[in-house]
Amino acid sequence: MNNRNLANGVNMIAWCRAHEKYIDERLAAGDDPAALLAWHEKKLAWLQHERLVHLLVTMLTAAGFLFALGAWLYTASAGVLLLALGMLIWLGFYLVHYFRLENTVQHWYNIAEALHNAAESSEKEEK
Numbered sequence: 001m002n003n004r005n006l007a008n009g010v011n012m013i014a015w016c017r018a019h020e021k022y023i024d025e026r027l028a029a030g031d032d033p034a035a036l037l038a039w040h041e042k043k044l045a046w047l048q049h050e051r052l053v054h055l056l057v058t059m060l061t062a063a064g065f066l067f068a069l070g071a072w073l074y075t076a077s078a079g080v081l082l083l084a085l086g087m088l089i090w091l092g093f094y095l096v097h098y099f100r101l102e103n104t105v106q107h108w109y110n111i112a113e114a115l116h117n118a119a120e121s122s123e124k125e126e127k
């Protein structure tokens with residue numbers, strides 16, 4: 001747990017790719033799809049929480065940009081314009097990150113469905 005790489009947070013995209021690789025490897029090794037589905041759904045819930053937090057931060061950043069834009073329109077100040085442009089750039093990065101999180105969650109729904117189908121198939125084969 002004393003991993004210095006975590007000092008600056010987790011690279012969510014790399015974390016997601018590592019999880020997908022793990023699921024593929026464990027399925028190929030013949031692990032129980034139901035157990036993999038349970039683990040996947042737990043991590044999916046974490047990812048959904050991350051997505052919600054980033055949605056809120058993105059909306060607050062957009063509100064900050066709109067406020068700065070309105071302040072610039074009202075004052076026509078170069079400093080406020082720089083603030084608005086900085087907020088716009090920051091918002092652009094947040095939108096890209098949120099877009100990637102959203103698409104990953106949608107992709108993980110498909111993985112969950114495939115694991116569910118594999119678990120059902122293995123249950124039918126056991127009967």
